[in-house]
Amino acid sequence: MxxxxxxxxxxxxxxxxxxxxxxxxxxxxxxxxxxxxxxxxxxxxxxxxDKHKLFMRTLDDYVTDSCAGLRQSLDESERAVDGLRGFLLAGAASLRQGCYLANSTTELAATDSEVAERARKAYEDIVELIAATVERAQREGDLPGGIEPTAFARTLQTAQQGLVYMGRSGLPAEQLAGVAQDLADRLLRA
Amino acid sequence: MxxxxxxxxxxxxxxxxxxxxxxxxxxxxxxxxxxxxxxxxxxxxxxxxDKHKLFMRTLDDYVTDSCAGLRQSLDESERAVDGLRGFLLAGAASLRQGCYLANSTTELAATDSEVAERARKAYEDIVELIAATVERAQREGDLPGGIEPTAFARTLQTAQQGLVYMGRSGLPAEQLAGVAQDLADRLLRA
DNA sequence: TTAGTTATGGACCGATCGGTCAACAACTAA
DNA sequence: TTAGTTGTTGACCGATCGGTCCATAACTAA
Incomplete structure (x- = not known):
């Protein structure tokens, strides 16, 4: 050294x-x-x-940490449906700051294939985590058995990213929280 | 001249x-x-x-045109609920390109107050349009009367922006279309 | 102590940035 | 025609960009 x-x-x-x-x-x-x-x-x-390598490093670390945090949060929930609700509501927490991955993807994914690929993989990983939790919620009787877990996981993910974006766009916190509650109520009712 | x-x-x-x-x-x-x-x-x-003035001009024009198009699309729908469904599904149409306002807001709103202000106004205008259409859908018996139109309009807008973002992030078109259908079915059921 | 190795930090590089400007072109009114 | 006005163009400006380099500092192994 x-x-x-x-x-x-x-x-x-x-x-x-x-x-x-x-x-x-x-x-x-x-x-x-x-x-x-x-x-x-x-x-x-x-x-x-260089600047780009350094950036990708921070993005990788962010994704890794975020996924680990999500996995832990989902696993810690005694009832899976509560974990799913927490996942949705978390989208309303970042407000103006937004999500580092989402901000970066929106700015760069169209012109930077490395970022695009990183984002794609991250969102697929998250869908897997969510889908597994959806299955658990079905076994626990909190979601109808007829739901296709992966497809529904993408729906939840899309709703969450909508919340993240509306926060970034400046929607006032109390209104955003209301939307998050509303979405959770409508999407997670048995 | x-x-x-x-x-x-x-x-x-x-x-x-x-x-x-x-x-x-x-x-x-x-x-x-x-x-x-x-x-x-x-x-x-x-x-x-200068560059920034020129940019703001293009953003203003885009917002004006988009709102006019949305208003027309909503008004043209014989049943209001179909207009709302069309609004949601439109979020899944742009794919990688994304929405000019959303891309610009994500990139700049945190550091450029003009952009932030423009975005806030645009989204408030859109919520008004959607809320009015929600009321019409209620009168037409396609949505429950208990729904608060403005709050529900924000929920629909958030879901639509989620679709826009997932398209930008590279979610394959057929999967995005599936999510759009799923969200419309779940949020717009009577 | 000494030789070898790695980290530091800022001077320095060519390229490109957003923006200006003056010479010139294309029109109208008198 | 001529005078006045406005639009066009690209050379040019200082500032800043991302990136390199090297003299020096701080360590380890011999």
């Missing part, structure tokens, strides 16, 4: 991610990242590669 | 909008706009002002 790094990698990645998150990928300059991380340009390049 | 303009304003605005739409605001350079419009930089500035 010779000379040791003077920074904590995870902390730097979080700071960099927050900078990208705050203003977007294109609007973030290397100087912004230097300022946010406290590192010099050379260190940033040496440790993480 | 002295020397007449050699370009058609509406056509230039559409070309410029399509360029912004294709890659985003920040990723579009003035040279891109010169190329897309066929005009020189000076002409573009003389006619529309």
């Amino acid at each position: 010779a000379r040791p790094r003077k920074f904590e990698e995870q902390q730097v990645l979080r700071d960099v991610r927050d900078q990208f998150w705050a203003v977007g990928y294109e609007a973030t300059s290397l100087d912004d990242l230097v300022r946010a991380s406290g590192l010099g340009k050379g260190s940033l390049y040496g440790a993480f590669g | 002295a020397r007449p303009r050699k370009f058609e304003e509406q056509q230039v605005l559409r070309d410029v909008r399509d360029q912004f739409w294709a890659v985003g605001y920040e990723a579009t350079s003035l040279d891109d706009l010169v190329r897309a419009s066929g005009l020189g930089k000076g002409s573009l500035y003389g006619a529309f002002g």
